[in-house]
Amino acid sequence: MIWTLDVALLLFLVVLAIGVVISKNLLAAAIIFSAYSLLMSIVWTQMNAPDVALTEAAVGAGVMTLLFVAAATRTRMVEEE
Amino acid sequence: MSLLSVIVRTATRWLIPFMQLFGLYVIIHGHASPGGGFQGGVIVATSMILYAIVFGLSAARKRATQRLRLVMESAGPLIYALIGVLGILVGGVFLEYRIIPLPYEPHITSEIMISIIEIAIGIGVMALCITMFYALAAEEALAAEEVK
Numbered sequence: 392m393i394w395t396l397d398v399a400l401l402l403f404l405v406v407l408a409i410g411v412v413i414s415k416n417l418l419a420a421a422i423i424f425s426a427y428s429l430l431m432s433i434v435w436t437q438m439n440a441p442d443v444a445l446t447e448a449a450v451g452a453g454v455m456t457l458l459f460v461a462a463a464t465r466t467r468m469v470e471e472e
Numbered sequence: 473m474s475l476l477s478v479i480v481r482t483a484t485r486w487l488i489p490f491m492q493l494f495g496l497y498v499i500i501h502g503h504a505s506p507g508g509g510f511q512g513g514v515i516v517a518t519s520m521i522l523y524a525i526v527f528g529l530s531a532a533r534k535r536a537t538q539r540l541r542l543v544m545e546s547a548g549p550l551i552y553a554l555i556g557v558l559g560i561l562v563g564g565v566f567l568e569y570r571i572i573p574l575p576y577e578p579h580i581t582s583e584i585m586i587s588i589i590e591i592a593i594g595i596g597v598m599a600l601c602i603t604m605f606y607a608l609a610a611e612e613a614l615a616a617e618e619v620k
Contacts, residue, residue, distance in 0.1 A: 441506035445498070449514040454601055457521055461608040 393437075400434050417463035425456040476526055484526040491519035495594075502590040503583050509593025516594065517601035529609050541599045548596020555589055 407427040414420040428451030435444035499512030524532035559568035569585035570578040 442508070442511075445507050445511045449511045449518070453518045454514055454521070454605075457518075457525075457605060458608060461605060465608075 397434070397437055400430055400437070404430055404434065415469055417466065417468050418460065421456055421459035421463055424459065425452050428452040428455070480526055484522060488519045488523060491522070492516050495519065495598075499590055499594040500587065503586040509590035510597050512590075513594035513597030514601055517598045517605075520598075520602050521605045524605065524609065529606065533606070536599075536602055541603050544595050544599035545603065548592045548594075548599070551592035551595075552589055555585055555592070558585075 404427065407423055407430065410423045411420050411427060414423060428447055431451065432444040432447040435441070435447055495512045495515035495518075497512075498507035498515060499509055502508030502512065520532065520536055523535065555569075556567045558572055560566055562571055562573060564571045569582040572581055572585060574581045574584065576584070
């Protein structure tokens with residue numbers, strides 16, 4: 392039954408990636424990217440790469456999100472049409 | 473002073489030691505289990521960034537001054553390089569730990585040296601991540617002052 396979990400995770404990853412790209416709000420994009428990194432770390436664990444998973448969780452979901460948010464606060468948050 | 477509520481401040485004060493302890497655990501167990509200097513250093517740096525977000529940048533700058541961060545940023549790569557050169561000095565190649573003359577078995581010597589290197593990487597990465605966030609946040613604070 393573990394392959395169903397894998398398929399669900401990968402499908403949700405694709406949905407999140409599309410969400411990051413089409414999001415007009417930079418803060419929302421940063422938060423969605425954080426969720427993407429968290430799911431990606433679970434996928435790395437499923438692929439027997441716990442070292443990469445720990446890096447993804449610490450850097451991708453932690454520091455990168457903070458740096459993106461800190462950078463986004465220096466711009467106009469919402470892209471104009 | 474902090475703009476955030478007393479709940480956030482108290483929770484942060486309780487959370488930071490556990491984050492730092494987990495970061496140190498990841499660094500120390502880097503040679504035997506998943507993790508290592510980079511990941512642990514990032515986790516420790518995240519605790520300091522949380523402190524900066526909650527208690528303000530000026531309070532955080534007093535905790536991790538620029539001088540301290542400069543010393544740590546330089547000490548990490550320096551220790552790494554010194555351990556590497558130690559292998560050359562005793563007649564091996566760069567980063568060859570096995571032949572370093574310590575009174576232990578070769579694989580124990582190797583593990584000790586890898587642990588020292590992981591700690592050095594952790595120190596360097598931690599100071600660098602904190603500096604990166606401070607630099608971004610400082611420009612933001614500067615822009616806010618200009619608006620005033």
